[in-house]
Amino acid sequence: xxxxxxxxxxxxxxxxxxxxxxxxxxxxxxxxxxxxxxxxxxxxxxxxxxxxxxxxxxxxxxxxxxxxxxxxxxxxxxxxxxxxxxxxxxxxxxxxxxxxxxxxxxxxxxxxxxxxxxxxxxxxxxxxxxxxxxxxxxxxxxxxxxxxxxxxxxxxxxxxxxxxxxxxxxxxxxxxxxxxxxxxxxxxxxxxxxxxxxxxxxxxxxxxxxxxxxxxxxxxxxxxxxxxxxxxxxxxxxxxxxxxxxxxxxxxxxxxxxxxxxxxxxxxxxxxxxxxxxxxxxxxxxxxxxxxxxxxxxxxxxxxxxxxxxxxxxxxxxxxxxxxxxxxxxxxxxxxxxxxxxxxxxxxxxxxxxxxxxxxxxxxxxxxxxxxxxxxxxxxxxxxxxxxxxxxxxxxxxxxxxxxxxxxxxxxxxxxxxxxxxxxxxxxxxxxxxxxxxxxxxxxxxxxxxxxxxxxxxxxxxxxxxxxxx
Amino acid sequence: xxxxxxxxxxxxxxxxxxxxxxxxxxxxxxxxxxxxxxxxxxxxxxxxxxxxxxxxxxxxxxxxxxxxxxxxxxxxxxxxxxxxxxxxxxxxxxxxxxxxxxxxxxxxxxxxxxxxxxxxxxxxxxxxxxxxxxxxxxxxxxxxxxxxxxxxxxxxxxxxxxxxxxxxxxxxxxxxxxxxxxxxxxxxxxxxxxxxxxxxxxxxxxxxxxxxxxxxxxxxxxxxxxxxxxxxxxxxxxxxxxxxxxxxxxxxxxxxxxxxxxxxxxxxxxxxxxxxxxxxxxxxxxxxxxxxxxxxxxxxxxxxxxxxxxxxxxxxxxxxxxxxxxxxxxxxxxxxxxxxxxxxxxxxxxxxxxxxxxxxxxxxxxxxxxxxxxxxxxxxxxxxxxxxxxxxxxxxxxxxxxxxxxxxxxxxxxxxxxxxxxxxxxxxxxxxxxxxxxxxxxxxxxxxxxxxxxxxxxxxxxxxxxxxxx
Numbered sequence: 001x002x003x004x005x006x007x008x009x010x011x012x013x014x015x016x017x018x019x020x021x022x023x024x025x026x027x028x029x030x031x032x033x034x035x036x037x038x039x040x041x042x043x044x045x046x047x048x049x050x051x052x053x054x055x056x057x058x059x060x061x062x063x064x065x066x067x068x069x070x071x072x073x074x075x076x077x078x079x080x081x082x083x084x085x086x087x088x089x090x091x092x093x094x095x096x097x098x099x100x101x102x103x104x105x106x107x108x109x110x111x112x113x114x115x116x117x118x119x120x121x122x123x124x125x126x127x128x129x130x131x132x133x134x135x136x137x138x139x140x141x142x143x144x145x146x147x148x149x150x151x152x153x154x155x156x157x158x159x160x161x162x163x164x165x166x167x168x169x170x171x172x173x174x175x176x177x178x179x180x181x182x183x184x185x186x187x188x189x190x191x192x193x194x195x196x197x198x199x200x201x202x203x204x205x206x207x208x209x210x211x212x213x214x215x216x217x218x219x220x221x222x223x224x225x226x227x228x229x230x231x232x233x234x235x236x237x238x239x240x241x242x243x244x245x246x247x248x249x250x251x252x253x254x255x256x257x258x259x260x261x262x263x264x265x266x267x268x269x270x271x272x273x274x275x276x277x278x279x280x281x282x283x284x285x286x287x288x289x290x291x292x293x294x295x296x297x298x299x300x301x302x303x304x305x306x307x308x309x310x311x312x313x314x315x316x317x318x319x320x321x322x323x324x325x326x327x328x329x330x331x332x333x334x335x336x337x338x339x340x341x342x343x344x345x346x347x348x349x350x351x352x353x354x355x356x357x358x359x360x361x362x363x364x365x366x367x368x369x370x371x372x373x374x375x376x377x378x379x380x381x382x383x384x385x386x387x388x389x390x391x392x393x394x395x396x397x398x399x400x401x402x403x404x405x406x407x408x409x410x411x412x413x414x415x416x417x418x419x420x421x422x423x424x425x426x427x428x429x430x431x432x433x434x435x436x437x438x439x440x441x442x443x444x445x446x447x448x449x450x451x452x453x454x455x456x457x458x459x460x461x462x463x464x465x466x467x468x469x470x
Numbered sequence: 471x472x473x474x475x476x477x478x479x480x481x482x483x484x485x486x487x488x489x490x491x492x493x494x495x496x497x498x499x500x501x502x503x504x505x506x507x508x509x510x511x512x513x514x515x516x517x518x519x520x521x522x523x524x525x526x527x528x529x530x531x532x533x534x535x536x537x538x539x540x541x542x543x544x545x546x547x548x549x550x551x552x553x554x555x556x557x558x559x560x561x562x563x564x565x566x567x568x569x570x571x572x573x574x575x576x577x578x579x580x581x582x583x584x585x586x587x588x589x590x591x592x593x594x595x596x597x598x599x600x601x602x603x604x605x606x607x608x609x610x611x612x613x614x615x616x617x618x619x620x621x622x623x624x625x626x627x628x629x630x631x632x633x634x635x636x637x638x639x640x641x642x643x644x645x646x647x648x649x650x651x652x653x654x655x656x657x658x659x660x661x662x663x664x665x666x667x668x669x670x671x672x673x674x675x676x677x678x679x680x681x682x683x684x685x686x687x688x689x690x691x692x693x694x695x696x697x698x699x700x701x702x703x704x705x706x707x708x709x710x711x712x713x714x715x716x717x718x719x720x721x722x723x724x725x726x727x728x729x730x731x732x733x734x735x736x737x738x739x740x741x742x743x744x745x746x747x748x749x750x751x752x753x754x755x756x757x758x759x760x761x762x763x764x765x766x767x768x769x770x771x772x773x774x775x776x777x778x779x780x781x782x783x784x785x786x787x788x789x790x791x792x793x794x795x796x797x798x799x800x801x802x803x804x805x806x807x808x809x810x811x812x813x814x815x816x817x818x819x820x821x822x823x824x825x826x827x828x829x830x831x832x833x834x835x836x837x838x839x840x841x842x843x844x845x846x847x848x849x850x851x852x853x854x855x856x857x858x859x860x861x862x863x864x865x866x867x868x869x870x871x872x873x874x875x876x877x878x879x880x881x882x883x884x885x886x887x888x889x890x891x892x893x894x895x896x897x898x899x900x901x902x903x904x905x906x907x908x909x910x911x912x913x914x915x916x917x918x919x920x921x922x923x924x925x926x927x928x929x930x931x932x933x934x935x936x937x938x939x940x
Contacts (some may be wrong), residue, residue, distance in 0.1 A: 027590075029539070030541050031540070034539055035537065037534060038604070042532075043532070062509035063513075067500070067501060068576075068623050070500070071501055086567065092560050092561060092562050093562075093564065094563065095611045096557060096560075096613065097556070103500055113506075152539075153539065294648030311797070
């Protein structure tokens with residue numbers, strides 16, 4: 001087979017670009033830093049959205065939509081927040097053919113505008129918790145854009161909630177972290193994320209706690225796959241989100257926010273892709289089984305067997321693709337199917353069919369098995385289940401083998417050249433963190449020794465994960 | 471019952487604003503002309519989206535996502551297009567803390583950027599048709615904004631397709647018009663739209679044919695609910711969308727575009743709402759049946775009967791709401807349920823329950839029927855089906871009774887004071903159209919005498935619908 005992609009070992013970033021182009025996932029937009037998500041990429045995003053949306057609704061949040069445009073002064077109300085975002089803003093100065101009296105910012109996140117409306121909608125403890133989520137585009141100007149990972153415009157969901165107490169806000173932010181995000185990433189994306197707490201230095205602007213989910217990519221770098229924040233009463237104070245308690249006192253609410261984005265698509269590609277292209281986890285795959293006609297026969301038996309199989313798979317609840325473009329050489333179509341990462345393809349050709357067989361090709365283990373037509377549906381069903389797990393196991397094994405336990409910052413920096421380092425936080429501290437940062441290595445998160453997520457970075461015996469990251 | 475809303479007959483625009491505020495559907499955003507879609511409104515939009523999205527996919531189109539930001543020069547390539555949009559543009563002049571070398575436009579529609587990428591992706595007749603759709607926000611600066619109907623930012627779907635021949639493009643634009651839009655509006659929204667062709671004056675900038683779906687609102691004004699356009703080869707020529715034909719010739723493609731937006735939410739409110747609030751068609755209602763506890767009893771029988779009924783309704787595939795806020799007076803909750811327009815509510819209280827009954831309240835016919843608990847699910851199921859139809863029939867009867875057949879422009883202008891006018895297009899013409907426009911009356915569309923949609927406005931015996939419109 002001719003070389004279609006740059007091998008990962010040769011140049012991982014180049015391989016990443018190649019996969020995105022050849023699998024037709026995305027393209028650069030005409031304005032620098034923007035992105036076109038092509039149908040093959042968008043179909044994966046739609047499935048992510050749909051599964052995540054169900055989980056968010058199960059967590060009690062309601063979807064809403066807030067405006068793209070935010071008055072510039074809103075961002076100034078929370079001091080840290082504006083510092084965090086001002087270099088990344090896109091500013092509208094003209095509208096309807098005229099210069100605007102006050103410049104308008106294109107939302108980099110909706111914290112501030114949602115804060116404003118929470119203040120309007122909340123008056124009593126009976127209005128709490130207020131649990132909102134929105135699916136939207138946001139803009140953060142990027143100087144070094146990279147498709148899906150770092151684009152000036154990206155798509156995301158942002159949850160924003162207000163609670164009567166710090167304990168409620170904490171419980172909710174952690175519920176989203178584990179029950180929505182972690183479970184989704186493990187179960188659906190097959191990515192064995194490490195879940196922990198960000199250091200003060202890495203915390204979201206205006207938050208009191210930032211929790212993160214970190215995935216290890218194919219080049220052993222880390223990718224932040226999602227975050228959940230407790231904002232304390234910072235935003236409530238900046239935006240006057242006040243409620244009267246059951247005892248009749250005026251209290252500031254406690255707020256949270258949490259988000260995941262199209263960046264997860266980049267994570268999916270970099271975690272599971274191989275030198276032949278994308279490998280999509282079966283549960284998230286828009287096409288789980290791709291029926292391909294190898295070559296048509298004069299009698300039409302191949303086409304009718306393939307169509308029958310497609311219908312049988314569909315009836316079994318499997319998402320099916322169908323390729324009958326027999327005027328395109330089969331080899332080229334097979335390469336394309338590898339690139340696009342369909343978990344299973346079923347090749348239907350005259351020679352195998354004469355023996356009552358089709359060939360079941362599993363993208364993840366890379367097996368090709370002649371299978372009696374009558375057994376095809378059950379073989380595919382079993383393959384999809386097994387290969388979802390196999391992908392997870394493979395990613396977990398890589399993460400484990402490429403994570404080194406070390407005891408100093410210097411060792412951690414060294415280990416981060418080829419993987420992740422796990423090091424006692426006490427041996428790092430803010431000084432060690434600065435030293436690592438100077439070498440391009442960051443503290444991805446802090447966990448407890450048992451892997452659970454700490455309530456504060458001052459807890460004893462915390463473990464820090466250090467790595468290079470996207 | 472205290473008066474909650476301004477009656478429609480007194481002040482229809484005020485009634486509309488009242489419904490939106492009291493039913494908690496939307497709010498004005500902080501930047502003039504923008505809108506916050508609140509959870510109760512967004513939930514209806516989500517159901518519209520989901521049903522429409524299935525229809526669009528059944529029509530063969532694939533979803534994709536194109537950037538929010540468009541280089542200003544793109545809009546200049548198609549002369550009529552830029553003229554149509556330039557007074558409505560929002561312009562970004564600063565990004566990442568710097569003035570931009572070239573100003574960027576926030577998309578008012580994605581025609582131009584999608585045209586650019588179609589040109590990249592299409593090379594042979596084998597690549598056609600290319601059928602794309604996107605769900606996105608767009609910005610058109612509004613001087614006189616009105617929630618849902620005319621906002622500076624709105625949400626929509628925009629389809630863009632490229633075809634090998636004019637006949638294919640025509641067939642596709644008309645397929646979307648009838649099989650996707652018309653069917654959705656009649657079947658799901660219960661709005662008996664008139665479907666026709668726009669005059670040259672009302673046509674989309676750059677189109678060769680614009681088809682429209684017009685709904686009659688509660689005040690007899692017209693609302694354009696959606697449009698589908700044939701763009702001829704205009705955009706293909708402006709953006710070099712060229713393919714090599716089976717015969718090896720280089721040909722320009724024929725393109726279409728089509729869109730519907732959050733404006734449909736405004737149409738739903740104004741078509742079906744009454745003086746007590748919203749009335750949501752059962753098929754599109756996020757909550758179809760709302761179980762309400764009138765008053766709890768010490769033994770807890772009411773609560774457990776209500777919960778049982780909720781589960782039984784859910785098991786029957788009905789979307790159920792549940793109101794057990796017994797610390798809020800029942801009267802206030804009932805008013806709220808009327809405002810929000812749940813098609814059916816089921817009141818569960820100790821007195822009725824003692825006789826084995828609950829009260830089934832149907833929002834659309836306005837009936838209240840004590841119903842044996844055992845019959846409640848079947849009563850609700852039957853009510854939902856009947857009331858979907860009743861809403862449609864009511865809207866159709868209104869449209870028919872308020873549409874006058876007249877024979878001159880002057881009569882049409884007069885008739886438009888209280889309804890729609892149907893008049894021979896030959897009696898109007900471009901001159902009559904200008905005269906009507908001067909009086910605030912527009913030609914909503916042209917149809918054939920049998921109601922079908924003409925291929926050209928030069929066909930003989932066309933009928934023009936004239937009306938005041940939103």
